[in-house]
Amino acid sequence: MKLNPAFRADHVGSLLRPDAVRENRLRWKKGEISAEELRAVEDAAIADTVKKVESLGMKSITDGEFRRDYFHLDFLKQLDGVTVTGGIGANPNAKVADDGFTPPQLSVTGKLRHARDIQVADYAYLESVTTQTPKVSIPSPTMVHFRGGRKSIDIEAYPDMDEFFHDLAAVYRQEIDHLYKAGLRYLQLDDTNLAYLCDPKMRAAAVERGEDPNELPKTYAALINSVIDGRPDDLTVGIHLCRGNYRSTWFAEGGYEPVAEVLFSSINVDAYFLEYDDERSGDFAPLRFVPDNKMVILGIVSSKVPTLEKQADLITRIEEAAQYMPLANMGVSPQCGFSSTHHGNAMTMDDQWRKLELVVDTARIVWGD
Template sequence: MYKIKPPFRADHVGSLLRTPEVKESRMKWKRGEISAEELRAIEDKGIAETVKRLESTGMKSITDGEFRRDYFHLDFLKELAGVTVTGGIDANPNAKAAEDGFTPPKVSVTGKLKHVKDIQVDDFNYLKQVASCTPKVTIPSPTMIHFRGGRKSIDINSYPDMDEFFHDLSQSYRQEIDALYKSGCRYIQLDDTNLAYLCDPKMRAAAQERGEDPNELPRTYASLINSVIDGRPDDLTVGIHLCRGNYRSTWFAEGGYEPVAEVLFNNINVDAYFLEYDDERSGDFAPLRFVPNNKVVVLGIVSSKSRELEDPDDLRKRIDEAAQYMPLENLCISPQCGFSSTHHGNDMSHDDQWRKIELVVNTAQKVWGES
């Protein structure tokens, strides 16, 4: 039976639209017009105001909106020794305009991986000061260092043996999570695009071209994630969010969860899964039949990509459909992704964002009767 709290019946993935002041100040900092200390003070103010607004909706899961990041993953990964961020990847085929045909730079491993400093601890310490409800820290899944480039993106001299690479990667993550726990963090979410990308036939074919086995990769990634989180304290909740791309309301992959479902739900020892289910790209709910009774699924049925507000009755029907495959008491709901996976933000206003979050909270209250 589901007894985990968090996640909450109404939850959210993490990133929120930056305030205009935070966006403008980050650009000023990049141009050298203000110092890092000045930028952080402005971010502090924006986070405090946004946390207050988020809590006013009734949301119990509180993040800093990822206001201090350019990208949901790069700002974290580049702080690990041995990681290099360079160039870009192929243009996004789903971009809505020419100027959006831009995608994040590549991550490669150019030396020995090592956790040389706490990455999210200072940010968490500020968040817990300004949050009245449960603070959540979102960090990129450790798989994010491997999938896009595979073996070719990992320096052969540093890591002639891939087992050693996975060992050092795991150790680096364990040290960061341990530091967060010691600071009081009890809710962590791993953001993982790769397991969702392995649901897409084109992405699977591309992995094969890189010399990877798309049928074996989910097991490899399950082992990696477990090596990071196994043995964690009982009061630390760890969830994983699967994403098919979210840059400025666009996407990169499509396909239902069936190709990875059995391994995803039974071989990865997380407490909860935040799953995109906002449109047909994510397939149907049938893969949820593999979810064991001690785990939770947070249904991302409210889109963070479009301004249009979903119909509450339609949302309740979709929850009922999902409950045909697993117990209703093991389900929660959320937006399908963050609202600003990069500093640019998705194609909606702040008012649109808050209406979406309020809809999630109100729907959860009607379905489960919990405030």
């Protein structure tokens, strides 16, 4: 039976890629197999993984993002007018990967258009192989703006930023409308930028780009609302905040206080997936702004490190969070995905499954079945 989300035990979306997926994606990039052959491999891996996730008791089911290289780029580059180039400079004040990786940069080089469905076929396959509630995670529309700001948006295509935000919202509404018509009832927006605006260094970098870090959360709230307001009553929308998740590394730190009031009071989502796995995310006090009609899924199980958390510690942290908002409005999850890029985080498949099983078991103890 498919239940209504968000769930007491939930997860962000991406899962470690099985060897067959990683190996055949590389073969596809080399031209050794066709896109159809790669998709058949992905289909088989997704079907097997869905069974495993269901067997753990998880009601929220994704395709593990097995068809993506990056949690955001594979979606955004399908929008006409979006170009992916090079990389961005690493934040010298935060931990980065030993290999020097920095995320590629998005720029807007023409008018934004939704010329094709992006996730509909992937959703349809996922829905066909799960007995639980399928969830699709897509990058937040803010991902098209934050890292480059005004300078990354072609002045000839968009001399007026209001027109840019209007068109960006429109292409997202089209994709979500098509997903809904295909049957989707659980959508998640993955947003690093609202979390980055919790970091003093990231806020300073925004100022250098000519942006006001105090106004950006309001701008982004208006953008997200223009995408999701007016959605059908039976479409649940959550938003996940992330401070970076490449091969167990991170790019930002800082508690939610700088964005909390706008985040919780002004963005019209149903649920928040919040990183709370270590001190980088601050304390639970910002949860005092969460309205009574919204859910918070506490990301207190780390997807970055293989060490399994102690259940008693998790329960204590949930109780601490309940000092600021009703326990009845909370759930538990890993703090992020296990593989936001195809590389995956520094843990084994067994580590991943034990983490997800711990999430489910903890939710049962705290909230019951």
